[in-house]
């Protein structure tokens with residue numbers, strides 16, 4: 001629970017006001033701190049790896065707006081690109097060269113993406129990709145994996161990870177039984193289960209959608225056998241492989257997780273980093289599949305603000321910076337340092353735990369042994385995580401407010417920041433034990 005002093009007083013007052021105006025006082029449940037038993041901080045500003053709350057406390061930020069801020073906050077080239085774009089008007093509802101520039105940067109970076117459509121969020125990207133896969137194949141069913149989160153698309157809000165799992169609504173009211181019936185839920189990392197599903201219903205399956213490295217039940221890395229099954233089975237049965245890289249795209253490498261794992265999906269969904277902190281999502285892939293999207297093909301998908309000029313300016317500035325000066329080696333080193341430090345801190349405290357990581361995505365699970373799927377993740381000591389979270393916050397380290405999320409390191413973090421985080425974790429894990 002939060003410290004009893006006045007440290008968070010202004011955030012508390014702002015939250016009390018916000019609750020009278022918005023459900024739960026927030027515009028997304030993930031940020032409400034409900035999973036760690038407390039109230040959220042209200043943020044006043046951010047720069048580099050730091051956030052400042054309404055009470056003037058400064059934090060080392062490991063949420064990074066839930067993924068987008070890989071370059072750190074208020075990155076100068078992004079701020080400059082936005083400042084240059086604003087006076088030209090904020091939206092036209094007509095094509096711009098900025099959209100082509102962002103599409104080109106995505107296509108040049110992600111080898112499996114031949115053509116792309118820009119939307120406004122990760123949710124829109126996955127929703128549209130699923131509709132396209134159904135339209136392309138003429139089939140209805142979609143395979144997803146328990147604990148994977150693909151945004152709040154009705155048909156994918158079944159056994160969902162992230163806030164849906166944490167806040168105990170993996171299957172939300174409002175998703176009709178009919179919609180859910182077309183979703184086949186399988187355990188992550190279970191190649192045999194995927195094989196069995198295709199053996200039974202292979203000719204009804206339009207698509208398999210998956211997180212190539214899962215972040216939404218905490219970081220869970222796919223086994224080689226699972227990657228192989230994903231590569232082969234959908235193709236053998238005429239289904240499309242939809243790689244949801246909303247979180248991993250441009251984070252694990254320029255080509256995303258698919259580049260690191262050697263996957264060649266038919267469709268890829270992107271979000272978060274591609275908007276540089278503004279609302280952008282994207283879906284793209286094989287040219288013949290993308291040709292089915294309206295107005296070239298018959299599958300409907302639209303958006304008043306899609307390809308918005310401010311969003312494409314921030315997205316282009318971010319992707320250009322990543323391509324010109326790739327931070328991935330640095331992020332790998334910082335990630336490894338944090339992984340070792342957190343594991344050492346938990347071991348010293350004698351707490352059952354495991355640290356799982358790929359690149360700059362890291363999770364300390366309070367779980368005895370590896371976490372490979374949702375059934376492992378569900379065994380975590382989430383009460384201990386809540387205590388650890390507040391102990392870290394009181395030490396000015398801002399972690400994702402749930403056991404079932406990845407923390408993100410940015411290129412603005414330094415070795416000294418990582419070491420300070422490890423020092424805080426040593427105390428926090430002991431205090432939370």
Ligand SMILES: Cc1ncc(COP(=O)(O)O)c(C=O)c1O
Pocket residue numbers: 121122123124126149150151152211215216244245246247271272281
């Ligand atoms: C893998 C994945 N897919 C889709 C989404 C949905 O994206 P958005 O929140 O932008 O709608 C998220 C995150 O929220 C995500 O992590």
Ligand SMILES: NCC(=O)CCC(=O)O
Pocket residue numbers: 028029030031066067149162163215216405
């Ligand atoms: N990993 C889960 C998210 O990124 C969701 C963020 C949100 O909906 O606020």
